[in-house]
Amino acid sequence: MSKKNAFYAQSGGVTAVINASACGVIETARQNRDRIGKVYAGRNGIIGALREDLIDTSKESKAAIRGLLNTPSGAFGSCRHKLKSLEDNRAEYERLIEVFKAHNIGYFFYNGGGDSADTCLKVSQLSESMGYPLQAIHVPKTIDNDLPLTDNCPGFGSVAKYVAVSTMEAAMDVESMCETSTKVFILEVMGRHAGWIAAAAGLAGESRDEAPHIILFPEIPFDHDKFLARVQRTVKRCGYCVVVASEGAQYKDGRFLAESGLKDAFGHSQLGGLAPFLAALVKDELGYKYHWAVADYLQRSARHIASQTDVDQAYALGRAAVEFALRGDNAVMPCIVRGKGKRYSWSIGEARLQDVANVEKKMPRNYITRDGFGITEAAREYLAPLVAGEAYPPYRNGLPQYVRLKNVAVPRKLKKRFEV
């Protein structure tokens, strides 16, 4: 039985386009039935493999798999489960190999961020030493856009588009009413360690007077006085002020603003909530009427406003992962390479997982204006093509037609259960 099956799993926070990568993997595998058997997906990510809870994707129709291209979130379920180091938890890695062996799996496609790239590398190494070599290919995905060696990460372009469009729309709303109503609007967006998502809001305006007037990045320490002075100056000049704040905005000492001591009536720390914190600051110190919004999961699941570039790249990376496997590659990751020309172009490159794992790519300082509150022309040039193109899902009766898979389980072969 030389034709091996493939295993595919989604890892970590899901995105508007991670299923487009799944679609790329499964469709490409199906086009190579002579060399790849079935594609089994982990139910809820890698814990599906540990529990031997596999999904048989061959039970899904061609149309259902195609529908993944338009469907947000993780169609097979994802998880937050970081495998510990080999020394600390060899049992988990051995279990994975055992399950893969039982199901004749020869290809391991892992769709995730930095942590999963690391897991993917270790699985490849261990499988070799255990005498059951696997080809482990990592498919990049993260809205945080913080993976190295790839020009950008699938999932980011669509969040960026959502944030830029939402900022533009909300700013127009505030502007049209600021004469008698809200003067300061604060939008909190994701990005705990890197300000890529907040930066994307900068695409909503071009000149100093256009919103967003202030962006707060995790990379720039928050300065209470400087922030309030800028808010006040902006309101005086423009009549209103739009602030987009990265949830990771922090003080010089690394404390997050969002953990700045809000207490509820029982004295519990109020968890989350950078936007209301900033709003209270503005209200107390400047007295302006404010509104705030927290986009939270809405931003990363907003397939209805996905970027066509992002969808195309997510699919292409899934496809490339299978192609890499077919040509015998191992412990690698397909990545996006930006063309050198003035007009945006991209192609698929290949990175070695040992160079990817556990490296975090922050915003370069030259993408942030000197005052720390905006994005530079260099950032605009980088970001703009990533939000280009509209990839609308099909609608029925006014609502998107997202697919729901059957997710039929593969019969278990192992007697031993494994607790995760």
Place this chain on the structure above:
Amino acid sequence: MSKKNAFYAQSGGVTAVINASACGVIETARQNRDRIGKVYAGRNGIIGALREDLIDTSKESKAAIRGLLNTPSGAFGSCRHKLKSLEDNRAEYERLIEVFKAHNIGYFFYNGGGDSADTCLKVSQLSESMGYPLQAIHVPKTIDNDLPLTDNCPGFGSVAKYVAVSTMEAAMDVESMCETSTKVFILEVMGRHAGWIAAAAGLAGESRDEAPHIILFPEIPFDHDKFLARVQRTVKRCGYCVVVASEGAQYKDGRFLAESGLKDAFGHSQLGGLAPFLAALVKDELGYKYHWAVADYLQRSARHIASQTDVDQAYALGRAAVEFALRGDNAVMPCIVRGKGKRYSWSIGEARLQDVANVEKKMPRNYITRDGFGITEAAREYLAPLVAGEAYPPYRNGLPQYVRLKNVAVPRKLKKRFEV
């Protein structure tokens, strides 16, 4: 000089489609140049008339006016300025008439909610008694959908679509990760007095196990124990629970949940924030991992996901307002009349302002399930056609092409200034 000019103003909270009504008013007036002179818009709503700060819309190109159809927020500015009663502030009404007279204005088109319908009626009455009769026509608009006599209000259908789509997308996100991550997701939406917007979230799912699992309406008193029991039962049954809460959710005694005593580090009441309040409740009492989002202005400005039905109706009501004026009507409001057939249809009707002003339309009890946490089939039938159709704006470089008008001021004719 028998050909009178028209005055148009936007009032109160803006919407994704109020400019579509403006487009209907201006285009229809332009098509009747033989009978209507120029259309002057109030800068920032009615205060523009009080200040004699009028915008000459004849300076805008045909393309710019057409662009209003696709542009959210208030293109001429809106305001929150409720004219007091005639007895309390006769001066404001008299000033309006004075300004209208100075600019040969014979038609008063006021685009707003219940308060502005009342103002519109009073202006009509007073102008008559002051010997300068105006035809005052109200153009309905409110995301709250709480005006009487019209089947629905322009602005609502688009918010409803935004909320239904966002709920669907975020719920898929939570579902795909609930095995190891967030169990409870709370989305706070607008609607201080009526639960129409929260109800629209109900379109995201059809069966009991589909999100949203819980909707909190202002119409149904909040029951702490019942709420938590439902959250817990849902998590046990489905693995996760999605809650959509109207900002107007309240206790039996009328206190808003959002004012339930959160204090910041300085002891100030933390303003706003029903979602974080509910999240803290879930965390403290049930221990579940949660996330929350507050859509705030994003929901009412989201022209990118506007309902085609809503855009069509908003335009048609603006057009009808001018047509009513041309046939000599006064103190009326064009409204949406739903056809009787099984298949949704609508036409324009006419309501007298004396029947509209200051009446608030709440959700009928039979639109809310007996347990108070969901919507009934009757509600679905009412809501579904209002979100139908996608009315995408044009895009350039990945971002919507919203118009920005020149908003050229009409030269002042009055010497007297008026302080607002």
